[in-house]
Amino acid sequence: MTANLTDSQTTRLACEDLDAADPLASFRGRFDLPPGVIYLDGNSLGALPKATAARIQHVVIQEWGVGLIRSWNDAGWFDKPRALGERIAPLIGAGPGEVVIGDSTSVSLFQVAVAAARLRPGRRVIVSERDNFPTDLYMLESVQELLGDASGALERRLIHDDGPSLDEVLDEDVAVVVLTHVNYRTGRMYDMAEVTRKVHEAGALMVWDLCHSVGAVPVDLNGAGADFAIGCTYKYLNGGPGSPSFIWVAERHQSSARPPLTGWHGHARPFEFGVEYAPAAGMTRFRIGTPQLLSLAGLEASLDLWDEVDLAQVRAKSLQLTDLFIALVDSRLAPWGVEIVTPREHAVRGSQVALRVADGYPIMQALIERGVIGDFRGPDLIRFGFTPLYVSHADVWDAVEILEDILATESWRAERFSRRGAVT
Amino acid sequence: MTANLTDSQTTRLACEDLDAADPLASFRGRFDLPPGVIYLDGNSLGALPKATAARIQHVVIQEWGVGLIRSWNDAGWFDKPRALGERIAPLIGAGPGEVVIGDSTSVSLFQVAVAAARLRPGRRVIVSERDNFPTDLYMLESVQELLGDASGALERRLIHDDGPSLDEVLDEDVAVVVLTHVNYRTGRMYDMAEVTRKVHEAGALMVWDLCHSVGAVPVDLNGAGADFAIGCTYKYLNGGPGSPSFIWVAERHQSSARPPLTGWHGHARPFEFGVEYAPAAGMTRFRIGTPQLLSLAGLEASLDLWDEVDLAQVRAKSLQLTDLFIALVDSRLAPWGVEIVTPREHAVRGSQVALRVADGYPIMQALIERGVIGDFRGPDLIRFGFTPLYVSHADVWDAVEILEDILATESWRAERFSRRGAVT
Numbered sequence: 001m002t003a004n005l006t007d008s009q010t011t012r013l014a015c016e017d018l019d020a021a022d023p024l025a026s027f028r029g030r031f032d033l034p035p036g037v038i039y040l041d042g043n044s045l046g047a048l049p050k051a052t053a054a055r056i057q058h059v060v061i062q063e064w065g066v067g068l069i070r071s072w073n074d075a076g077w078f079d080k081p082r083a084l085g086e087r088i089a090p091l092i093g094a095g096p097g098e099v100v101i102g103d104s105t106s107v108s109l110f111q112v113a114v115a116a117a118r119l120r121p122g123r124r125v126i127v128s129e130r131d132n133f134p135t136d137l138y139m140l141e142s143v144q145e146l147l148g149d150a151s152g153a154l155e156r157r158l159i160h161d162d163g164p165s166l167d168e169v170l171d172e173d174v175a176v177v178v179l180t181h182v183n184y185r186t187g188r189m190y191d192m193a194e195v196t197r198k199v200h201e202a203g204a205l206m207v208w209d210l211c212h213s214v215g216a217v218p219v220d221l222n223g224a225g226a227d228f229a230i231g232c233t234y235k236y237l238n239g240g241p242g243s244p245s246f247i248w249v250a251e252r253h254q255s256s257a258r259p260p261l262t263g264w265h266g267h268a269r270p271f272e273f274g275v276e277y278a279p280a281a282g283m284t285r286f287r288i289g290t291p292q293l294l295s296l297a298g299l300e301a302s303l304d305l306w307d308e309v310d311l312a313q314v315r316a317k318s319l320q321l322t323d324l325f326i327a328l329v330d331s332r333l334a335p336w337g338v339e340i341v342t343p344r345e346h347a348v349r350g351s352q353v354a355l356r357v358a359d360g361y362p363i364m365q366a367l368i369e370r371g372v373i374g375d376f377r378g379p380d381l382i383r384f385g386f387t388p389l390y391v392s393h394a395d396v397w398d399a400v401e402i403l404e405d406i407l408a409t410e411s412w413r414a415e416r417f418s419r420r421g422a423v424t
Numbered sequence: 425m426t427a428n429l430t431d432s433q434t435t436r437l438a439c440e441d442l443d444a445a446d447p448l449a450s451f452r453g454r455f456d457l458p459p460g461v462i463y464l465d466g467n468s469l470g471a472l473p474k475a476t477a478a479r480i481q482h483v484v485i486q487e488w489g490v491g492l493i494r495s496w497n498d499a500g501w502f503d504k505p506r507a508l509g510e511r512i513a514p515l516i517g518a519g520p521g522e523v524v525i526g527d528s529t530s531v532s533l534f535q536v537a538v539a540a541a542r543l544r545p546g547r548r549v550i551v552s553e554r555d556n557f558p559t560d561l562y563m564l565e566s567v568q569e570l571l572g573d574a575s576g577a578l579e580r581r582l583i584h585d586d587g588p589s590l591d592e593v594l595d596e597d598v599a600v601v602v603l604t605h606v607n608y609r610t611g612r613m614y615d616m617a618e619v620t621r622k623v624h625e626a627g628a629l630m631v632w633d634l635c636h637s638v639g640a641v642p643v644d645l646n647g648a649g650a651d652f653a654i655g656c657t658y659k660y661l662n663g664g665p666g667s668p669s670f671i672w673v674a675e676r677h678q679s680s681a682r683p684p685l686t687g688w689h690g691h692a693r694p695f696e697f698g699v700e701y702a703p704a705a706g707m708t709r710f711r712i713g714t715p716q717l718l719s720l721a722g723l724e725a726s727l728d729l730w731d732e733v734d735l736a737q738v739r740a741k742s743l744q745l746t747d748l749f750i751a752l753v754d755s756r757l758a759p760w761g762v763e764i765v766t767p768r769e770h771a772v773r774g775s776q777v778a779l780r781v782a783d784g785y786p787i788m789q790a791l792i793e794r795g796v797i798g799d800f801r802g803p804d805l806i807r808f809g810f811t812p813l814y815v816s817h818a819d820v821w822d823a824v825e826i827l828e829d830i831l832a833t834e835s836w837r838a839e840r841f842s843r844r845g846a847v848t
Contacts, residue, residue: 032489041493048489053481056718060480064665065456065472069465069797077665103527104713106687130699135688135713138701142686150574158699234714241488241501241717262566263530264559273801275554275582277562289528289559290658292719293665294480373493377697 002330003344009327015393018320023313027389030305031238038395038402040374043212043352043385046238046302055301059294080296081244081265081287087303088246091237091311092210092229093220098248100283101291101299105211105232105245106135107261109178111286112228112247113143114260116176116205117154119253123175123204124151130160133184136209140178146260166195170202177204181219182212182350185377187322187342189217189350193224200225205253211235214246215306216351216387218315221248228253233299236351236387237306240298247286254282263288309389317388318351321396325353325384328400336407341381352385362417366406369417372399426754427768433751439817442744447737451813454729455662462819462826464798467636467776467809470662470726479725483718504720505668505689505711511727512670515661515735516634516653517644522672524707525715525723529635529656529669530559531685533602535710536652536671537567538684540600540629541578543677547599547628548575554584557608560633564602570684590619594626601628605643606636606774609801611746611766613641613774617648624649629677635659638670639730640775640811642739645672652677657723660775660811661730664722671710678706687712733813741812742775745820749777749808752824760831765805776809786841790830793841796823 008014019025031047033039039047063075072078085099092099102108117126126140137158144154157169166177177199182189192208199206208229213219215236221229229248233239249257258279264270265287268278279285326340339356343349357363357380364376374384384399406412432438443449455471457463463471487499496502509523516523526532541550550564561582568578581593590601601623606613616632623630632653637643639660645653653672657663673681682703688694689711692702703709750764763780767773781787781804788800798808808823830836 032485034490034492037492039492045488045493045496047492048484053484053489056480056484057477060472060477060664060722061456064469065477066458068458068461068463068471069469069799070792071665072469103531104687104715106689106713107527107531107685110685133688134691134694134697134699137699138686138688138691141701142684146570146684240484241495242714242720243718244716260566260570261531261534262562263528264557264562265530267558267562270558271802273558275558275561277565289530290666291528292668292716294667294718294722295716296666298484298718368494375493378695 002334003323003327005327005331009324012394012397015324015397018393022317022392023310024317024388025392027305027309028392031390033390036371038372038399040372040384040386040391040399042238042387042390043216043235043383044375045241046235046387047390049238049302049305051304052240052298052301056294056297059297077293080293080300081291082284084296084299084303085246085283087307088214091214091219091306092231092248093222094248095222095251097282098251100247100286101296102230102245102247102286103288104242105230106139107288108230108245108247109136109209110139110143111259111261112207112230112249113140113176113178114147115257116207116228117143117147118258119205119256120175123173125155125157125173125175127157127159127166127169127174127177127204129179130158131183131185132178132180133209133211136178136180166198170198170204172203174202174204176207178207178209180209180211182217184212185381185383186354187350187352189348191347192219192226196224196226212350212352215314216318218311222250226250233302237299238302240295240302243295243299244292247283249283249286257285259286261288265289265291314388318386319346319349321386321388321391321393322349322351322353324393324396325386325400328397329355332400332404333407351387352383354381354383356380357382359412361420362412363406365417366412366414367403370402370406372402426758427747427751429751429755433748436818436821439748439821442817446741446816447734448741448812449816451729451733452816455814457814460795462796462823464796464808464810464815464823466662466811466814467640467659467807468799469665470659470811471814473662473726473729475728476664476722476725480718480721483721501717504717505715506708508720508723508727509670509707511731512638515638515643515730516655516672517646518672519646519675521706522675524671524710525720526654526669526671526710527712529654530563531712532654532669532671533560533633534563534567535683535685536631536654536673537564537600537602538571539681540631540652541567541571542682543629543680544599547597549579549581549598551581551583551590551593551598551601551628553603554582555607555609556602556604557633557635560602560604590622594622594628596627598626598628600631602631602633604633604635606641608636609805609807610778611774611776613772615771616643616650620648620650636774636776639738640742642735646674650674657726661723662726664719664726667719667723668716671707673707673710681709683710685712689713689715738812742810743770743773745810745812745815745817746773746775746777748817748820749810749824752821753779756824756828757831775811776807778805778807780804781806783836785844786836787830789841790836790838791827794826794830796826
């Protein structure tokens with residue numbers, strides 16, 4: 001199945017017309033992008049908002065340098081993970097008091113997976129999927145072992161397109177299902193409400209990983225009736241390299257949830273310095289230790305920008321960009337055996353497109369040298385993220401034209417493109 | 425017991441002479457300190473090195489903004505936790521390949537406490553102390569519960585000056601002892617080698633919390649034969665608010681240690697994106713998820729400065745400053761019932777001095793208003809940290825003079841000083 005180009009996709013000029021009519025076009029000027037670069041890797045690390053550097057300088061020079069220890073109160077440092085969580089809430093269909101900023105997404109996944117499993121005592125199975133982002137699977141291995149008892153570790157069941165399916169693994173032994181909403185490699189998106197419904201029917205709890213969703217696709221956690229979620233802020237949210245994760249817990253679970261990483265910032269009365277742990281009310285109990293304030297400053301600056309964004313416009317443009325990319329790949333790259341892995345159906349597509357192609361690694365390196373930055377995911381996928389705030393239709397056109405040229409001239413065969421760095 | 429002032433402690437001029445002869449004096453110019461402030465809270469949040477702001481701007485504007493995703497390789501982001509760990513090693517008596525940067529100290533304590541306890545299977549007791557910094561105790565509560573099995577949670581034994589003592593709790597059931605080297609409230613310092621020896625004699629493993637030691641007092645982990653350690657970088661190391669912790673594991677334990685937070689950055693081959701977790705060799709297995717790069721940039725800038733510091737000079741000056749403070753408090757503040765809680769003996773004193781005084785909270789608030797920043801720890805301690813890189817003998821003189829004036833005039837009784845903020 002291939003897509004035919006529509007009239008608005010047949011020329012670069014037509015793409016420029018789409019850009020001229022783009023209601024999000026002005027956001028591109030709010031980012032610092034290096035000249036000559038078409039950045040299609042915002043699904044891995046978002047671009048730098050122009051206001052971020054000044055915000056971070058303020059935190060460094062004024063809040064830290066001048067305010068010193070006083071900034072824990074005066075600059076609101078202690079409250080920052082809660083305050084920024086509240087600003088992420090509208091992006092994921094969460095209510096007030098349901099979101100807090102965490103540590104890394106891996107650590108936050110551990111927090112919610114253990115808390116969720118503890119709400120289903122006696123059930124000994126954790127379900128995830130073989131194609132999940134590996135850190136989720138790795139952390140769940142530990143959760144299984146640590147929550148095991150005399151009868152051994154918990155059991156893990158991994159679903160996969162080749163079987164078993166979710167329907168096949170769900171039974172009365174399943175405590176928790178942990179799935180990533182938009183797959184990091186293929187861009188395939190789950191029907192959050194439908195999956196959550198099935199999981200609840202089996203009496204289990206649903207944990208969503210939103211790393212590749214937030215800021216990219218509509219997310220309605222409360223609408224879907226989900227239980228727990230975590231997500232990343234350095235991809236589509238542009239919080240900066242390694243900016244901290246967020247944690248969402250449905251209000252109905254908050255008072256009974258027992259996260260395992262019981263640090264003093266999650267304590268009910270941290271400044272009484274008591275000997276016994278007592279969990280704080282609400283999402284505060286999911287906090288652990290002292291947050292990394294400089295990284296939080298980057299996130300805060302990016303949220304200033306997101307406060308202004310219409311998420312419906314983001315989704316509409318995201319689908320326009322990925323539709324355009326898919327149609328151009330179909331019409332121009334077929335001779336080189338390029339296969340589109342990402343679903344063509346809108347309802348199950350995230351904001352990225354993966355192409356399967358032999359020699360994907362050197363091809364991506366050649367693309368990067370020409371200024372088109374995507375990434376490679378072994379064994380044979382090249383992956384492109386479409387971030388509606390700063391990618392234009394003309395960018396998509398140009399990227400495909402450069403990729404076509406690289407394939408047609410076989411310039412990717414140059415020896416320099418096959419040498420691998422530490423991160424591919 | 426009170427100290428008599430020596431000749432070099434009797435006048436401000438004598439203190440200025442000490443400053444003129446101070447081999448560390450030039451470091452004060454390497455920090456941005458607000459005018460009119462005597463900062464005696466560097467044991468809680470270190471001051472801002474002058475070079476830090478520019479370093480962070482470089483990471484934001486060049487490495488993130490221009491380098492974008494390429495900086496994971498080109499700017500060495502992926503390797504940063506290892507590279508910065510190597511630079512902390514000389515500050516704590518660690519060898520190459522023994523230190524890695526972690527997450528928050530709470531999370532890092534969880535990593536090492538579980539890893540340590542797993543090396544002593546069958547032993548069901550974790551020892552700590554009632555006066556430990558509470559987050560350590562809170563995290564250990566979780567460790568106890570998670571490592572429990574059919575016979576229940578592990579047992580916790582807390583030592584205390586009022587009993588039981590370490591000798592009394594050590595037996596063949598003890599798996600791990602977790603102690604903080606320098607106490608956060610009193611500044612009392614353990615004999616690391618002696619305590620470690622006792623713990624090993626009982627067949628247990630020793631975990632040291634170095635939060636109030638690193639950059640303040642001599643630490644020789646390998647010399648003491650310790651097993652695990654974690655520490656903080658935002659206090660005496662001046663890494664910035666919430667800058668990440670470090671983790672040390674003796675080389676002999678690294679290949680058998682199994683930390684519980686098994687994220688992809690601790691995987692042997694993270695970029696193969698495999699389904700099963702396989703721990704990396706060495707300290708890398710203690711890494712978890714994506715590090716917070718902006719906070720790491722702050723730490724990197726501060727380590728540039730520490731590379732130049734002679735630790736013996738730091739210890740000598742620290743003792744000079746705390747001796748001076750203690751002598752001045754003895755000679756001038758006795759009329760108001762001020763009691764020195766910190767040990768007077770050098771061998772067991774860290775780089776801070778705690779005073780017990782009724783109405784400590786409003787007194788500290790009055791001090792802060794006068795530009796002398798320390799902090800209050802309930803119920804009745806006011807705490808002063810002496811950071812040899814930027815605190816002078818004259819600062820100590822002036823701080824005591826201002827405190828004496830506040831006590832003598834009872835200016836702390838003003839109503840505005842008794843209102844509490846969130847962080848005291």
